[in-house]
Amino acid sequence: MKKLPINMRTATLLVVLLPLLLAFGYVVTNSGPLAPTPVTVMTVEKQSITPALFGIGTVEARYRYRVGPTMTGRLLSLNRDVGDQVIAGEILGEMDPIDMDNRVAANKAAIKRATASITAAEAHVNDLAARTEYSGAQAKRYQQLTIERNASTEAAEAKNQEYRVAKAGLAVAIATLSVAQQELEMLQAEHEGLLQQRSNLRLVAPVEGVVTSRHIEPGSTAMAGQTILEIIDPKSIWINVRFNQLQSNGLIKGLPATIVLRSRSNQPASGTVARIELLADPVTEEMLAKVVFEQLPEPFPPIGELTEVTVLLPQLDVAPVVPNASIKQLDGQSGVWRVEGDRLQFTPIETGTSDLDGRVQITKGLEVGDQVVVYSKQALTARSRITIVDSLVGSGS
Amino acid sequence: MISLAARDVLHTWGKFVFTGVGLGLLIGVTLTMAGVYRGMVDDAKVLLNNSGADMWVVQKNTLGPYAEPSSIHDDLYRSILSMPGVARAANVTYLTMQVQQGERDVRAMVVGIIPDGPGEPGYLLAGRQITRSHYEAVADIATGFEMGQTIRIRRHNYTVVGLTRRMVSSGGDPMVFIPLRDAQEAQFLKDNDAIINERSRTAANPAFNRPEVLDAIISSQSSNPFVNAILVQIKPGFTAEKVAEPIRRWQKLQVYTRDQMEEILVAKLIATSSKQIGMFLVILAIVSAAIVAFIIYTLTMGKIREIAVLKLIGTRNRTIAGMIMQQAVGLGLIGFVVGKVSATIWAPMFPKYVLLEPGDALRGFIAIVIICILASLLAIRAALNVDPAEAIGG
Numbered sequence: 001m002k003k004l005p006i007n008m009r010t011a012t013l014l015v016v017l018l019p020l021l022l023a024f025g026y027v028v029t030n031s032g033p034l035a036p037t038p039v040t041v042m043t044v045e046k047q048s049i050t051p052a053l054f055g056i057g058t059v060e061a062r063y064r065y066r067v068g069p070t071m072t073g074r075l076l077s078l079n080r081d082v083g084d085q086v087i088a089g090e091i092l093g094e095m096d097p098i099d100m101d102n103r104v105a106a107n108k109a110a111i112k113r114a115t116a117s118i119t120a121a122e123a124h125v126n127d128l129a130a131r132t133e134y135s136g137a138q139a140k141r142y143q144q145l146t147i148e149r150n151a152s153t154e155a156a157e158a159k160n161q162e163y164r165v166a167k168a169g170l171a172v173a174i175a176t177l178s179v180a181q182q183e184l185e186m187l188q189a190e191h192e193g194l195l196q197q198r199s200n201l202r203l204v205a206p207v208e209g210v211v212t213s214r215h216i217e218p219g220s221t222a223m224a225g226q227t228i229l230e231i232i233d234p235k236s237i238w239i240n241v242r243f244n245q246l247q248s249n250g251l252i253k254g255l256p257a258t259i260v261l262r263s264r265s266n267q268p269a270s271g272t273v274a275r276i277e278l279l280a281d282p283v284t285e286e287m288l289a290k291v292v293f294e295q296l297p298e299p300f301p302p303i304g305e306l307t308e309v310t311v312l313l314p315q316l317d318v319a320p321v322v323p324n325a326s327i328k329q330l331d332g333q334s335g336v337w338r339v340e341g342d343r344l345q346f347t348p349i350e351t352g353t354s355d356l357d358g359r360v361q362i363t364k365g366l367e368v369g370d371q372v373v374v375y376s377k378q379a380l381t382a383r384s385r386i387t388i389v390d391s392l393v394g395s396g397s
Numbered sequence: 398m399i400s401l402a403a404r405d406v407l408h409t410w411g412k413f414v415f416t417g418v419g420l421g422l423l424i425g426v427t428l429t430m431a432g433v434y435r436g437m438v439d440d441a442k443v444l445l446n447n448s449g450a451d452m453w454v455v456q457k458n459t460l461g462p463y464a465e466p467s468s469i470h471d472d473l474y475r476s477i478l479s480m481p482g483v484a485r486a487a488n489v490t491y492l493t494m495q496v497q498q499g500e501r502d503v504r505a506m507v508v509g510i511i512p513d514g515p516g517e518p519g520y521l522l523a524g525r526q527i528t529r530s531h532y533e534a535v536a537d538i539a540t541g542f543e544m545g546q547t548i549r550i551r552r553h554n555y556t557v558v559g560l561t562r563r564m565v566s567s568g569g570d571p572m573v574f575i576p577l578r579d580a581q582e583a584q585f586l587k588d589n590d591a592i593i594n595e596r597s598r599t600a601a602n603p604a605f606n607r608p609e610v611l612d613a614i615i616s617s618q619s620s621n622p623f624v625n626a627i628l629v630q631i632k633p634g635f636t637a638e639k640v641a642e643p644i645r646r647w648q649k650l651q652v653y654t655r656d657q658m659e660e661i662l663v664a665k666l667i668a669t670s671s672k673q674i675g676m677f678l679v680i681l682a683i684v685s686a687a688i689v690a691f692i693i694y695t696l697t698m699g700k701i702r703e704i705a706v707l708k709l710i711g712t713r714n715r716t717i718a719g720m721i722m723q724q725a726v727g728l729g730l731i732g733f734v735v736g737k738v739s740a741t742i743w744a745p746m747f748p749k750y751v752l753l754e755p756g757d758a759l760r761g762f763i764a765i766v767i768i769c770i771l772a773s774l775l776a777i778r779a780a781l782n783v784d785p786a787e788a789i790g791g
Contacts, residue, residue, distance in 0.1 A: 013410045024734045027741040054529040244530035325521040332484050358525030376520045392522040
């Protein structure tokens with residue numbers, strides 16, 4: 001075989017072909033199955049984490065007072081509107097009394113009549129008492145006269161008869177007086193009742209608070225029990241928070257919380273867990289809790305506004321911690337990819353508590369100082385070749 | 398032997414190399430088209446892998462959740478969990494929609510997942526998995542979102558807390574993972590105008606518009622206790638079919654195992670579009686082969702005078718044939734290298750995934766060599782038939 005002359009032409013050809021071959025070699029080893037997977041690793045350290053719970057809530061008032069009529073009727077007037085402050089006992093409005101006032105007037109007249117009839121009955125009693133007295137005296141006198149034989153027995157018996165009739169008449173008159181008195185009492189009691197019914201038509205504020213809604217306008221008919229005005233006490237505003245049951249471990253009364261109102265997302269307010277509801281929501285799989293504001297924001301948030309609540313749990317003791325991005329599932333087991341030299345080994349782990357920043361305590365399976373894979377450019381297997389990089393983002397995809 | 402071919406190449410190396418590069422670019426296009434086809438199929442498969450599920454429980458008589466809409470109650474997973482062989486089961490929702498980020502919006506598949514359950518992305522590039530049960534998102538890097546950015550899905554704002562890669566829908570749209578409860582709401586939630594209209598419509602219906610009844614009806618109208626599918630992971634020692642059968646029989650739901658789901662996705666969902674690409678790939682491959690053959694043939698024919706001279710000075714036919722074939726194969730090799738390099742360089746620039754499989758490259762390589770040999774045989778035949786007198790003729 002003759003040696004190829006190394007002249008300009010050969011050199012140029014090599015200059016063209018060599019980079020091509022180099023590029024090909026690079027392409028073959030750095031893409032496809034032969035290429036190593038870029039990963040980032042971290043060393044397991046002992047850290048203390050502060051777990052927290054995150055829930056969504058709505059602003060609610062602890063006590064809502066729904067003021068409405070006890071009897072169906074038409075609303076006559078309503079003095080207060082939404083946003084108005086009311087004080088306890090204040091008259092907010094009135095139902096149409098219809099004939100109630102006339103009935104009171106009729107009742108009053110009946111009382112007057114009863115009073116008059118008592119007077120008449122008393123006079124009648126007096127009259128009959130006088131007659132009885134007189135006829136009694138007459139009867140006594142005629143009896144005496146009969147004994148002295150100055151009058152006939154017949155006349156004496158007639159006087160005696162007159163006397164007994166007068167006595168019976170008196171008894172009737174006394175009974176009539178008593179009836180009239182009873183009737184007056186009854187009418188008076190009825191009067192009281194009517195007045196109370198009349199006052200029941202007024203809508204009265206049960207507490208001091210703010211009117212939050214007005215459902216019916218004057219002139220409309222309201223059913224018995226229907227709400228006309230709703231009043232809340234702003235001091236009783238709290239937040240009804242829903243926590244996913246999966247992430248509500250450790251929720252107890254008295255824990256501090258951060259409340260972020262949707263309308264004021266840059267002004268977090270502090271609060272406290274006031275109550276854990278004993279009844280969870282089985283449909284949405286959520287736990288319910290109530291969180292009160294430490295200090296009610298000014299102006300107070302509208303009822304029903306969405307809030308984000310973060311409840312801070314007590315800080316935990318130090319333990320090995322890994323980010324949740326490093327925890328993988330393999331064959332039904334949770335574990336991490338541990339880096340041993342340039343090989344990967346899947347290490348099953350048991351996890352403890354985690355915080356909202358994604359740091360997870362490891363109770364079993366990892367030691368401090370172990371190197372574990374955090375981020376990887378694709379799913380890893382035990383046979384994956386890896387190349388360790390600082391960051392996977394920003395270095396091209 | 399080599400010297401003759403190499404000397405000839407050296408003589409006209411510019412022509413030779415540039416022809417090779419031209420061929421290479423054509424081969425690169427063919428390889429890329431194969432990659433587009435593979436990428437399409439891979440998008441479908443990666444969707445299944447990323448879901449982390451061994452089985453999909455969906456609405457009866459549907460091919461859900463990817464190929465057809467499926468809707469099942471969100472408390473059904475509890476009864477699935479109690480079936481023998483089920484290790485983990487979690488609700489999941491899928492909804493392809495525009496996700497807003499600042500001024501721009503990105504087409505993405507919004508996936509509602511249970512934090513820490515099956516369905517959450519298997520690996521991250523940065524950040525962390527979702528920990529809060531609301532308003533956090535993990536996005537595929539192809540969406541262009543960055544860590545800490547606020548994105549808008551329907552009426553809620555979500556913070557991007559993690560980035561992942563190659564999490565795409567079967568259509569190649571990047572995925573955005575958000576907590577299930579939010580996704581259910583996003584899937585169902587109408588815009589505020591529609592809600593208000595619906596409320597007044599309900600209120601206008603005398604059957605509903607009674608005190609206290611109206612509120613109850615409106616609140617029942619605006620909740621969504623449905624999900625698209627339940628992702629099921631099975632316990633070791635059980636086969637998917639063994640776990641699926643009782644669920645089909647007793648729960649009256651449709652269950653797909655991974656093989657069945659792959660069949661649905663590849664054979665049904667992307668069938669037409671992949672056939673379209675496949676057809677184009679076949680034509681491109683045939684055209685490329687023809688062009689390679691013609692180029693080699695004309696290249697040899699261009700040297701016919703030199704070959705005639707060789708014959709005139711008594712070169713053996715074998716030597717001439719060897720020279721032509723070596724040149725043809727050399728051309729093919731340069732073409733393949735250029736094609737592979739160029740395809741690898743431009744593949745990531747495609748908006749959808751282009752999967753360059755080594756197997757495809759190998760098949761392409763073999764095909765190129767065979768085509769080159771066949772084409773050179775034609776050229777050799779022409780060269781050997783040449784009359785040596787042509788060398789001195791006009």
